[in-house]
Amino acid sequence: MTATVTNFTPSGAVACALCAREAFFQARVEWAAGRERVRRRSNACASHVIESIQLLRAWGHDSELTGGWLTVLAIDPYAMPRLAALGIADPGFVFYSARLMAHGAARRREEVGGNG
Numbered sequence: 001m002t003a004t005v006t007n008f009t010p011s012g013a014v015a016c017a018l019c020a021r022e023a024f025f026q027a028r029v030e031w032a033a034g035r036e037r038v039r040r041r042s043n044a045c046a047s048h049v050i051e052s053i054q055l056l057r058a059w060g061h062d063s064e065l066t067g068g069w070l071t072v073l074a075i076d077p078y079a080m081p082r083l084a085a086l087g088i089a090d091p092g093f094v095f096y097s098a099r100l101m102a103h104g105a106a107r108r109r110e111e112v113g114g115n116g
Contacts, residue, residue, distance in 0.1 A: 013077035016045040017052065022077040025049040026092055029060045029100060031068030043075070060100040068100035 013022045023043035030039050040059070044052040053072060060068050073092030083091040 012081070014043050014075065014080045015077075016048055017042045018048045019045060021045040021047070024075060024077060025052070026073045026075050027052045027056050028071050028073075029056050029065065029068055030071060031060075031065045031100070043077075057100065064101070066101050070096075070098055070100050072096040 015021065016023045023045055025044045025046065026041055027044060027049065028039050028041035030037055032038075040056065042052040042056060049072070053070065057070055060070065071094055073090075073094050075092035080091050
C-alpha cells in the first residue's frame with residue numbers, strides 16, 4: 001500500500017517536511033514486504049534534501065531493510081495535490097536510485113572499513 005502525501009493542502013503546494021518552503025524533491029525508501037511494495041517518503045526543499053536522504057538511509061539501515069532501495073525524485077510541489085487527487089502515485093522524475101544496504105562481502109567490507 002502506498003503511503004499518502006500528508007503535508008499539502010488541496011489548493012497549496014507540497015511543503016518541506018523540515019520547514020515551510022515548497023518541496024521540490026522527494027526521497028523515499030522502497031522495499032518488498034511480501035506481495036506489496038512498502039514505501040516511506042519525505043518531501044524536501046533544496047536546502048533539506050540531503051538531510052532527508054541521510055535520515056531515510058539511517059532509518060533503513062537501523063531497520064535492516066535488506067533489498068530496499070533509496071530513490072530521489074524531482075517533483076512539482078504545486079502539481080502534487082492535483083495528481084494525488086487523480087490517483088497518480090509517482091508524480092516526479094527519478095534522478096537517483098541506489099540499493100539501501102549492501103549485501104554479502106561488500107557489506108562486510110563496509111562494516112570493517114576496508115576496501116579489499
